[in-house]
Amino acid sequence: MTRKLLIALAALTSTPAWAAPAHDPGPMHTVRSLIDGWRSANFEQASRTLAPQFRLLTLRRSETGPEVQIDERDHLLSSMRSLKAGAWDVRLGTAIEQQDGSGIATVWAPYTFYLNGKKSHCGIETYTLYRLAEGWRIVTFADTHLWDGADAKCTDRAASEPAVG
Numbered sequence: 538m539t540r541k542l543l544i545a546l547a548a549l550t551s552t553p554a555w556a557a558p559a560h561d562p563g564p565m566h567t568v569r570s571l572i573d574g575w576r577s578a579n580f581e582q583a584s585r586t587l588a589p590q591f592r593l594l595t596l597r598r599s600e601t602g603p604e605v606q607i608d609e610r611d612h613l614l615s616s617m618r619s620l621k622a623g624a625w626d627v628r629l630g631t632a633i634e635q636q637d638g639s640g641i642a643t644v645w646a647p648y649t650f651y652l653n654g655k656k657s658h659c660g661i662e663t664y665t666l667y668r669l670a671e672g673w674r675i676v677t678f679a680d681t682h683l684w685d686g687a688d689a690k691c692t693d694r695a696a697s698e699p700a701v702g
Contacts, residue, residue, distance in 0.1 A: 564642035564666045565634050567673040572627045576696075578620040587613075588667060588674035596660075596681045626651040628694035629662070640668035648680070649694045658682055659691035 567586050574583025593608040629646040636642035644664040650657045660681030666673045683691075 561668075562672075563634075564636055564644055564664070564673045565632060567666060567675060568632075568644050568664050571675060572629070575617070575620065575625040575627060576623065578622040578624065580614075580617050580620070583617055584614055586675050588669065588676045590676060591674075592677050594677065594679040596679075598683070624653055626654075626696070627662070628696060630692065630694060636666075642666045642668075642673065647692070649691050656691055656693065 571583050571586040574580070574586070587610055589610065591610040591613070593613055595606045595608070597604050597606055628649050628651065630648065632644055632646035634642065634644050642665070644662075644666070646662055647659070648662045649659040660683045662678065662680040664675050665677040667676050668674075
């Protein structure tokens with residue numbers, strides 16, 4: 538074979554840096570790992586799921602109407618450090634996951650949040666993830682934060698299945 542042909546074959550068979558590794562647990566695994574870390578108060582597990590550029594966006598009700606609250610990674614991590622096991626328990630409904638070979642994914646799911654064992658609020662959560670060198674990482678987490686009550690109609694949900702691995 539000629540040198541040019543060998544180079545062309547090598548280029549076709551090599552895996553690009555952004556492609557999924559041989560064992561890719563997927564974006565939903567990362568989301569579940571975050572939730573499991575919160576539930577078990579495992580700071581290291583939860584923090585590993587967040588990209589350095591992570592942002593949290595929450596749609597809340599206010600006296601003047603809907604309001605978007607933006608939070609940064611460091612503030613969320615600070616809140617997570619003081620968690621006790623069982624304090625935060627996010628329970629997802631049926632999740633819809635979409636991912637693309639370019640290394641972007643979204644997870645969308647209804648949720649109910651339990652604080653210290655009591656139903657607190659519910660709404661919709663969305664996660665945007667990128668496949669980085671260390672695996673899938675959450676770049677943005679956005680949710681609607683509707684308080685429990687007649688107009689919120691929170692659904693009681695069973696405890697979420699833990700992530701595997």
